[in-house]
Amino acid sequence: MARVFITGSTDGLGLAAAQSLVAQGHEVVIHARSKSRAAEARLARDGGVNVVTGDLSSLAETLSLADQVNSIGPMDAVIHNAGIYTTPERGSTAEGHATILAVNTLAPYILTCLIDRPQRLVYLSSGLHRGGEGSLADIDWKRRSWDAAKAYAESKLHVAAIAAALARKWPATICSAVDPGWVRTRMGGQAAPVDLDTGQRTQSWLAVTEEAEAKVSGGYWHNRTRQTPAHEVTDVEFQEKLLGMLHDLTGIALP
Template sequence: MAMVFITGSTDGLGRAAAEALLDCGHQVLLHARSIQRAGTIGEVASRASGVVIGDLSKAADVGAVADQVNAVGRMDAIIHNAGVYTEPDRGSTPEGHARSLAINTLAPYLLTARLDRPARLVFISSGLHRGGEGSLDDLDWTRRPWDPARAYAESKLHVVALALALARRWPSVLSNAVDPGWVRTKMGGATAPVDLETGQRTQSWLAVSEDPAALVSGQYWHHLRRERPAPQAADPAFQDQLLAKLGELTGVVLDA
């Protein structure tokens, strides 16, 4: 059975994936933004291998999360699920970054760099990433007027590009991106057309399945089917430029 770490697993898609994996006999390490949020997990926490705590908008907390996970041991799979949707304003993290960039882009980048390398990586993106091309000139929204929808789309484009870049750079790791669809969560709202079970299925399958169809890398998925991502996300030149920018912003460079 696999050991899987899932960021943002106190509710929504992260919790649904955790429950599905636990029901299948796998071990799951949960993540909560705060001790208070960890207290809302309920019976899932008693079945899990533990809960790590850290606010992914803060670089120091991201480092603490990585340390907590590494102390448990090497994960078989990591599902980068945590994220925010349309932030009303740019905000500013302790490092001065836009909150949506920090949580949706920088946190999975930093965790990937600092965690013991797993066998599989799964990055949760969105079909809206196709509206995020052209972000590298002002990645951190320091010059442009704030646009919540655009910022979200750009961050999810980054996630797809990161997943595909890692598939190229780390051939021993299966790295994929997933669009779960518009799911009935706090983020998606009660009228969203996709139920939680359907929304979590692809990332859970990619994290643990021995089905030959799941043992692939560098793909973008939607409801168990491969799809073509935005051209920029699939462009190796863009991927390398993005990684260079993220290295500059964070001071952390991914190992080859």
């Protein structure tokens, strides 16, 4: 039995992955954004589930979340699932991008730095990462005209590059990135062609399987098949520049 922590796991792909892993007999730690969402998760949970809370758009709450996870004990795997596409409720484009950057890029980096290192790390990317174009010149969108789709694509490029960098830096940890496809979630919409169960299978499999192909670090996966990501993902210079920027933005160094 493995112990797996999944961010953003009270609904959508994260919840589907949690349910799949619990059904297989694994222990799952669910992440809820707020105490009210945590209460809902506790009411709906099956056996083998712990719930931790923290809003990933908040640095303080993300730091607290890492402490909560570490207090439970060592994780065998962490699935960095949480992500957002656009935030119209935030009002201004500056606030919207700050939230996308915080949740999709900074939070996975911070949690990776601060959660006791597991045996496996899985990062939810997207096929849209290829539209990120590798620009790190204005990572926080202070100079460019706002483009939510581009910001999302860049954030998914970031997490794929983080996974590849960690595969290089941490050889004892199996690090992978996953494109789950366009899935019928609240973010993906009901017109999406991929159902939740199909969308969660690859990351759940990577988190716990003993199959040899899944234990080769550094892969970018879709439908349990390794694929070739955008060239920036495996570019060491790009990886190092990105990690340096994330260090500067958060004040937290990668161990």
